[in-house]
Amino acid sequence: MEKHPAGPDGPKKAGDPRRPSVRAPGEALDSPAGSHVEWCKQLIAATISTQISDPALSKVSKRPNLRKFQVQVQLKDVALVTGESVQLRAQDVMYICPFSGLVTGMLTLTDYKLYFNSLEREPPFFLDVNLGAISRLETINVQSHGEDSRGLELVCKDMRSLRFAYKKEADQPELVDLLARYAFPLCKGLALFAFQYQEDFPVNGWTVYDPVMEYKRQGLPNESWALSRVNSSYQLCDTYPSLLVVPTCIPEDDLRRVAAFRAKHRIPVLSWIQRDNQAAIARCSQPLVGMSGKRNKDDERYLELLRETNGTPKLTIFDARPSVNAVANKATGGGYEGDEYQNAELIFLDIHNIHVMRESLKKLRDIVYPTVEESHWLSSLESTHWLEHIKLVLAGAIRVADKVSGGKSVVLHCSDGWDRTAQLSSLAMLMLDSHYRTLRGFEVLIEKEWLSFGHKFASRIGHGDKNHADQDRSPIFVQFIDCVWQMTKQFPTAFEFNERLLATVLEHLYSCRFGTFLFNCESMRELNEVRSKTVSLWSYVHSSSTRYLNPFYTPESGRVLYPVASMRHLELWVSYYIRWNPRIRQQQQSPVEQRYKELLVLRDEYLRKLEELSPSPPSAHMTSPAPPGPAPTTQQFTHLHTPF
Amino acid sequence: MEKHPAGPDGPKKAGDPRRPSVRAPGEALDSPAGSHVEWCKQLIAATISTQISDPALSKVSKRPNLRKFQVQVQLKDVALVTGESVQLRAQDVMYICPFSGLVTGMLTLTDYKLYFNSLEREPPFFLDVNLGAISRLETINVQSHGEDSRGLELVCKDMRSLRFAYKKEADQPELVDLLARYAFPLCKGLALFAFQYQEDFPVNGWTVYDPVMEYKRQGLPNESWALSRVNSSYQLCDTYPSLLVVPTCIPEDDLRRVAAFRAKHRIPVLSWIQRDNQAAIARCSQPLVGMSGKRNKDDERYLELLRETNGTPKLTIFDARPSVNAVANKATGGGYEGDEYQNAELIFLDIHNIHVMRESLKKLRDIVYPTVEESHWLSSLESTHWLEHIKLVLAGAIRVADKVSGGKSVVLHCSDGWDRTAQLSSLAMLMLDSHYRTLRGFEVLIEKEWLSFGHKFASRIGHGDKNHADQDRSPIFVQFIDCVWQMTKQFPTAFEFNERLLATVLEHLYSCRFGTFLFNCESMRELNEVRSKTVSLWSYVHSSSTRYLNPFYTPESGRVLYPVASMRHLELWVSYYIRWNPRIRQQQQSPVEQRYKELLVLRDEYLRKLEELSPSPPSAHMTSPAPPGPAPTTQQFTHLHTPF
Incomplete structure (x- = not known):
């Protein structure tokens, strides 16, 4: 039989408080405090040299037969806002996800956002970042097997950091330069995206x-x-x-x-x-x-x-x-x-x-x-x-x-x-x-x-x-x-x-x-x-x-x-x-909120039917059955009629 | 003008995170860890010598003109359960409340509980302790001004400790002996209170x-x-x-x-x-x-x-x-x-x-x-x-x-x-x-x-x-x-x-x-x-x-x-x-729960009216307006009809 008695690994493994098969996929990477940037550069370099430069590996990860279809679907996936325009598209970019590991896909850069999507995963993997949320950009270049590769880290103002790695194509503009241009437009004397964005809304x-x-x-x-x-x-x-x-x-x-x-x-x-x-x-x-x-x-x-x-x-x-x-x-x-x-x-x-x-x-x-x-x-x-x-x-x-x-x-x-x-x-x-x-x-x-x-x-x-x-x-x-x-x-x-x-x-x-x-x-x-x-x-x-x-x-x-x-x-x-961490349950609607809304719908439905059936309007009567305390007034009911 | 510039007390006082006038009455006493029992004994001794033995003070604190009335009201206040019987009543007992300070009142001991109440405060002060919850009893005797006084601490299994001080009357049985008898009956070969308690309930x-x-x-x-x-x-x-x-x-x-x-x-x-x-x-x-x-x-x-x-x-x-x-x-x-x-x-x-x-x-x-x-x-x-x-x-x-x-x-x-x-x-x-x-x-x-x-x-x-x-x-x-x-x-x-x-x-x-x-x-x-x-x-x-x-x-x-x-x-x-601490808000019904119950009542009221008005029973229709998801079934509605 297998057992895990005392020993360097046994008890630690056995006592792992995370659920064995119900937990979120993948393991988070450790981030030693203090040497964050250095560590990140090393990781990106290591990723580039093993993943991009090894033709055998890259073949597996790229799923070539999927690529054409992928590009078409991905193009459709990115829904731009009015005034937003695509500045660059790059294939075969690797996103180094700290929660689920490497994923290869397409990166789209606009003047408002950076989008990354991949069909490698089921369901398809997708993320986007407002360029305005980027605090700083860190890059690293690696020469390996005669190819020019890049590592890129986006340190954001909204608690997260994103790491990408990609091969530098000679005919493409530098991603990082374009990214810096749209993330930090003031440094180039350009206007902020808000001056580009022109959506019309009913309320001013x-x-x-x-x-x-x-x-x-x-x-x-x-x-x-x-x-x-x-x-x-x-x-x-x-x-x-x-x-x-x-x-x-x-x-x-x-x-x-x-x-x-x-x-x-x-x-x-x-x-x-x-x-x-x-x-x-x-x-x-x-x-x-x-x-x-x-x-x-x-x-x-x-x-x-x-x-x-x-x-x-x-x-x-x-x-x-x-x-x-x-x-x-x-x-x-x-x-x-x-x-x-x-x-x-x-x-x-x-x-x-x-x-x-x-x-x-x-x-x-x-x-x-x-x-x-x-x-x-x-x-x-x-x-x-x-x-x-x-x-x-x-x-x-x-x-x-x-x-x-x-x-x-x-x-x-x-x-x-x-x-x-x-x-x-x-x-x-x-x-x-x-x-x-x-x-x-x-x-x-x-x-x-x-x-x-x-x-x-x-x-x-x-x-x-x-x-x-x-x-x-x-x-x-x-x-x-x-x-x-x-x-x-x-x-x-x-x-x-x-x-x-x-x-x-x-x-x-x-x-x-x-x-x-x-x-x-x-x-x-x-x-x-x-x-x-x-x-x-x-x-x-x-x-x-x-x-x-x-x-x-x-x-x-x-x-x-x-x-x-x-x-x-x-x-x-x-x-x-902690919203970026998939292990933290999504900010989902609470079941109590859900039940409450269902009750509101039901009550309104009954009220409507009552109004149809009753010769006299029931609205005057409506508030009477409520128990004492913060009494539901007409004003409150008006509010509660708001559709959700 | 008053001000609180830098200094040993100033900033500390100014930065006190507790609300200045909305907080619960009184200040909590500090309990230095490790010397708890010793500290408690000293506190009780000090209380006894200043409060009980000082005739001037005791006159003030006792409010003699209130006492007769007090006793009558207090006797009524203690509602005993079937089979519970009073073993001792003691007047002018002081409860040393860690949250609101000293309070003088009457202590009632039964074979099930200890009750303490006082009309000194508005509203009247009341507490009770199940004797079964007492873990240990600590006492201290103080001779002061020729009078025999007692301090008593009840250390409980339910997180709290209660401290009392009182004058020993020669003609009264020892409170602590009686307390020990009913809190620890097994040590005297007596039965637990459960064998005395004989209330009838509709469900067995x-x-x-x-x-x-x-x-x-x-x-x-x-x-x-x-x-x-x-x-x-x-x-x-x-x-x-x-x-x-x-x-x-x-x-x-x-x-x-x-x-x-x-x-x-x-x-x-x-x-x-x-x-x-x-x-x-x-x-x-x-x-x-x-x-x-x-x-x-x-x-x-x-x-x-x-x-x-x-x-x-x-x-x-x-x-x-x-x-x-x-x-x-x-x-x-x-x-x-x-x-x-x-x-x-x-x-x-x-x-x-x-x-x-x-x-x-x-x-x-x-x-x-x-x-x-x-x-x-x-x-x-x-x-x-x-x-x-x-x-x-x-x-x-x-x-x-x-x-x-x-x-x-x-x-x-x-x-x-x-x-x-x-x-x-x-x-x-x-x-x-x-x-x-x-x-x-x-x-x-x-x-x-x-x-x-x-x-x-x-x-x-x-x-x-x-x-x-x-x-x-x-x-x-x-x-x-x-x-x-x-x-x-x-x-x-x-x-x-x-x-x-x-x-x-x-x-x-x-x-x-x-x-x-x-x-x-x-x-x-x-x-x-x-x-x-x-x-x-x-x-x-x-x-x-x-x-x-x-x-x-x-x-x-x-x-x-x-x-x-x-x-x-x-x-x-x-x-x-932390339920004993008055600063922790009482385990009150949440407003969301209150609102929810009000809605349930309202919905049921409408449903009842609909059933009265409608020629056909609306129950079949009833579930239709609910949105998809955990659909409210008939079973759920039966449950929700439970009166609150």
Whole structure:
């Protein structure tokens, strides 16, 4: 008989926790940390020399009798979007899949995507990558048996890396050159693909956010707050929106003096106001205190004015930074509000800066791609600190929401007020205002707090730029979306949109197909005519908005959400960060969701029949059998009628 | 203004991730690991000397004008079960709550529970403990201001510890003596409370499991397998059930010779068989190979017989242990199947023994009670290895289920075959057979694989026994229930029962209110007339079974469940292990569940109205609007009509 007693292999093999025959095909390759790139080059070189240069092997892997048919089918398979054009096709390219091994097929490069497909496998193998998601390109050349071969690695911004190997044909243009041209167009002085893409959608996403309408929804202007045009041509602050909300009684000259004392001229302005108690969230950048401890009477008076708008006894200034960082910022002219600010308290929220967040996500990537660290998963995850950072951001936003909900006005800032400040204001607003938890409201939230207030998307993401080591890059917006996901998990009926919307937003954060996330601020988007020359992501979303709706959604307009910001209640967003790994179950519809939708269909069917049969309309009666609790109102039923 | 700049306290306070004013009342006390008992004694002593002996303080805390009223209300509050009687009442007892501080009230001791309630708080404070859940009692006496005071700690089997302090009244019996008497009745030669408890329920839970009916459901006996009475008076194996399923062709004398070669005479017998391919799960204990490598021809022939019943080419023997432990067992006469077993393969599943599991749960307790380790939660959790053990048990059961599903018969054992073997057989059966995923089927599974096959509940739990350090104790059954919970999380529509059932089973695993989990094996339960003298837990469950039903349940009779046994898909069962902590949200009904139930009610209401209005019965039409997929059949609708 076979047995596996004690020994070097026995117990290890026997105790293999993976299922013996039910597991996903193939074994993942090990990626020794630290020597990633070197290791990859060696692997590609080895692959090239054994697979491409050995005529016997290549015959087997190419299945020559299939090739003609293959090419035809593959050409059909690649469905291009309007404005996208093929730049290169290459046969017999090998994709070195970390999950299922080598696969040979055809690579198609367009100005928007790289596609790879192969009929070697059943079902056919297919993958594509948005060129905008490529962070860097690594290549290696190998001379073997007199042939010129290439290895190519695409390191992506979306957690994965793709490795290809192919023979260099003398008459073909260099794949890597073309790839670099379309992945990093800005380096060649070319336009981003969004300026090429010209699809028509029934809804114009650029109309989703109208600041005047949004402030009107909040009850503004009113006797205390005015809509100001002081920045109409971005003359006060070039990274702020043209429309600002400031106290009614402040003269424009005073605002200009305040601007001189705030980093990048980002003065405190209103972002959101609570109707019933008039408590406001104002956002800004740090005061320019410096080493000498400079004061600015106008700034002090201005904050006092903000406080007085609703008679908050003490204005709370939330400084998102760890206090040591705030102190250190004095050395470069920044700082924080000191004792000279009367009737104010300052609270540090201990959230780290863009560099710490970037390194944290890098570490997360290291433990999930290509292989997921299994034996010490929990401590490995902890060592990335990713969830710890998520916790601190959420905890900070909860403190903001709690103050405002209790009737106290607050001021938020970090250093420049475009990263951590945007996270805090938008998350607090999501907790406080159920409108932002609808699909359209969430789009408005992103347009307002992130885009119009100048979160530097171009610098943080590096659209079309090959400088992958740029210290300005950081996944601050990804972190925000992760926080939103954590909230949707804790409140599964509170959001009109689903996880797919969040993943779609993140896909197009990188893709450069839509104009939405391009450039650093409103003034730059205006200068580059983004609204007229590109398509908005929201046009695309609304063209099939039912895909992004949460069937469990139950509107509760007055409810403030307080998520639990403790490690025990936070989860890694596996279906996003580990989505490339076939062993992680696909982001499939949950059976509970499926059952729920079936029930909705059934209920609606019965209701329709009842309406046909009954002489009197049953709609008045309809809500009566529902049990007490969050009673289904007519409004809810309207929602539930949405077809899925 | 107030501010919190850099400094020893500032940033820490500012960055406190807990919500400032929304959090649960009070602060948890720190419990330095390792010196737990000593620390507790000191705390109780300090409490006694400051609170009880200080007349000024005690006046305040006692609220004398409330006391008379308090006593009356409290007496009413304690609702006793049939057969339960009050043994002692004590006033002015202080409960030292680790979450909300000191609270003074009345303690009531019965022969079943300890109750404590206080009207000092709004709403009134109340707690109770099943005496069966008490693992050990720690006391401390303090002489202070000439008064005799006591401190008392109840260390429980269910993760919590309770601390009380009170003044010793000369005329009262000693609380701790009475407590010990009813918590550890076996040490005084008294009966367990289950023999006192005499509630009548409409369903007799003792009839839930009828082995003949259960084997009949599996299609047994048949031409290959017979129901044998060889153990009818427990003469072959005193820890096995009286009814065994063995191959038809084996003479009883052969079985006795096999028994001589298996630890505790636990011979391989059938537990479950798959109807379509006749693949069987057989369970047993280890072979008595010993250091000299003894063989037993009867045992070898017997396993060959098992294999032949369905023509499995190679019988798979799953040894649940790590291979090194299996080897080490040879020194005490045990061991594992060697090369002499023809047509068999042996696979070790690397699951650790009862001692390792006990220590793991102890470590888990240390990080969750009373305070939950927050700053290094993930690595602390990892260091307990609890989820790692859960993973290995589940992974082992998956391998078993996969073999059997593929038509191969298997034999399972560990050392004695009553701990890990029961886990593997019952979990594999739960994966393979949807009947066990119903409420009644799950009860049958526990009755069959755990109770009738002699999992030593009395020794593992230590019912009524004060020897808390007994090395025989271990949470093996708790671990099994945890594995079931993990499966319910991964397959939310596959189980008829809900999380509350699992928590209820665990509560009464310790409570000694029902006879179900008492004694070590069937023969002992028979000897002690458990069926006639005590009530079954299942009588209680079926008296309000709707409380334990999962509204999302969708029967799928043929489906084999393969949970993912990877760390990324396992969760700590927070609502069980951390249920005493008020900061952990109560195990409340999820809003999605609430919405679902509302929809069910609404649909049924419409259906009823349709039936009233429509001349023809709409039931035939009813299923048509449902989308394809797991189609709602009539059977499902019957289930969904269950009132909630």
